[in-house]
Amino acid sequence: MKRLLFVILTLCAIHPVMALGKFGDWTCSVALTGYVSDETGKAPNAFLWIPENCKHVNFAVLAQQNMTEEALLRSSRFRKKMTELGGALIWVAPWFSQNWSPTTGCQQTFEEMMVGLAGQSGHKEIASVPIVTFGHSAQATFPWNFAAWNPKRTLAIVSFHGDAPRTNLCGYGTANVEWGRTRNINGIPSLMVIGEYEWWQARVRPAMAFQMMYPNSCISLLCDAGSGHFDLCDATIDYIGMFIQKVWEQRGESLRRLNPSDGWRLGSPLGSDKEGDPISAFPKEPPAPWTEYTGDPHTSFWYIDEEMARLTAARYAETDGKEDVRKDIVNLDLQHLDIGDTFYVEQGEEAFYICGPVRKVGEKTFEIIPYDCGLDNPKRSHSAWVASVTEGDATHKRIVQPIHICLK
Numbered sequence: 001m002k003r004l005l006f007v008i009l010t011l012c013a014i015h016p017v018m019a020l021g022k023f024g025d026w027t028c029s030v031a032l033t034g035y036v037s038d039e040t041g042k043a044p045n046a047f048l049w050i051p052e053n054c055k056h057v058n059f060a061v062l063a064q065q066n067m068t069e070e071a072l073l074r075s076s077r078f079r080k081k082m083t084e085l086g087g088a089l090i091w092v093a094p095w096f097s098q099n100w101s102p103t104t105g106c107q108q109t110f111e112e113m114m115v116g117l118a119g120q121s122g123h124k125e126i127a128s129v130p131i132v133t134f135g136h137s138a139q140a141t142f143p144w145n146f147a148a149w150n151p152k153r154t155l156a157i158v159s160f161h162g163d164a165p166r167t168n169l170c171g172y173g174t175a176n177v178e179w180g181r182t183r184n185i186n187g188i189p190s191l192m193v194i195g196e197y198e199w200w201q202a203r204v205r206p207a208m209a210f211q212m213m214y215p216n217s218c219i220s221l222l223c224d225a226g227s228g229h230f231d232l233c234d235a236t237i238d239y240i241g242m243f244i245q246k247v248w249e250q251r252g253e254s255l256r257r258l259n260p261s262d263g264w265r266l267g268s269p270l271g272s273d274k275e276g277d278p279i280s281a282f283p284k285e286p287p288a289p290w291t292e293y294t295g296d297p298h299t300s301f302w303y304i305d306e307e308m309a310r311l312t313a314a315r316y317a318e319t320d321g322k323e324d325v326r327k328d329i330v331n332l333d334l335q336h337l338d339i340g341d342t343f344y345v346e347q348g349e350e351a352f353y354i355c356g357p358v359r360k361v362g363e364k365t366f367e368i369i370p371y372d373c374g375l376d377n378p379k380r381s382h383s384a385w386v387a388s389v390t391e392g393d394a395t396h397k398r399i400v401q402p403i404h405i406c407l408k
Contacts, residue, residue, distance in 0.1 A: 064095035164207035187257025348388035356384025
């Protein structure tokens with residue numbers, strides 16, 4: 001196994017592998033009403049993707065611009081899964097709400113956005129379609145709070161490399177929104193994903209406390225084994241896709257509330273109170289039906305069925321006991337390149353897209369493209385993120401190298 005990783009970029013100019021349409025790789029877009037972004041000084045845009053030849057949209061995954069939201073929503077494997085399920089994708093850039101505070105008008109902005117997308121796409125059902133919320137890091141609180149204010153509209157919740165419900169450690173760095181006494185997410189399937197290399201027990205405890213306070217909640221936890229804060233690997237994309245599929249199969253358009261006792265349990269990994277310290281122990285008790293689990297119920301989490309519980313345990317077994325190699329962020333200045341130019345990451349075994357105005361056109365080759373959300377955002381329009389990966393072996397976990405790229 002390679003123990004050292006080098007960043008070597010080979011530059012070339014080639015023609016795009018496929019043309020981008022008017023809305024990039026999206027079906028259509030609308031400008032939001034009632035909100036002006038601090039990043040651009042104008043209204044954000046909501047981009048909608050609908051599977052080709054889709055007759056009826058069953059639900060939509062809603063995410064806002066941050067980082068791995070783009071990696072998920074642009075992923076060909078995730079879009080294939082959504083095509084199978086009749087799921088649409090909505091990406092808002094720049095973001096319009098990090099905490100879903102009712103005092104900001106975000107609810108009305110959302111509802112007007114959905115009506116606008118329904119009109120633009122010709123799919124009237126979009127206006128009232130069930131929502132799967134997805135958010136990463138600074139956007140990881142919004143999925144929980146959206147559901148608390150929209151329980152009859154929420155199909156599922158995915159908080160990625162981020163937060164627990166009602167946490168005091170919001171990824172955006174300020175106070176959370178108070179739910180009050182009556183709001184809850186009982187029976188709404190939820191997935192909290194924390195990267196192994198960013199594990200912090202203080203982020204997990206609020207989820208455990210939440211389950212005790214709300215015993216009818218349905219919260220799954222995935223320690224994203226072998227991953228840090230920035231990457232979203234194919235195995236985890238497939239895990240999220242399977243989670244959404246199973247939720248849709250059990251809830252459907254009726255959005256019936258699930259009973260946690262019908263699911264399975266699996267214990268949580270344990271770590272220290274120092275953020276980023278290695279996991280000290282993965283769960284030893286095997287997953288089991290909810291009422292038959294023999295481990296500590298206070299440190300275990302719910303899973304929708306046996307397959308998801310065992311898949312989670314298998315993910316943990318892949319890295320348990322192996323040595324990890326962690327890499328700091330590498331910053332690269334490619335401001336001399338133009339749209340249409342490509343760069344090759346000669347590092348690791350494969351490279352993955354995270355976010356920004358580039359797209360993967362080869363195993364480790366990326367092309368600089370026109371950004372579908374414009375060039376007028378000084379924070380986001382001229383930078384991109386990718387990650388290189390060297391897979392693990394019998395003794396070592398995989399190595400992930402986040403790469404931040406500065407563009408013209």
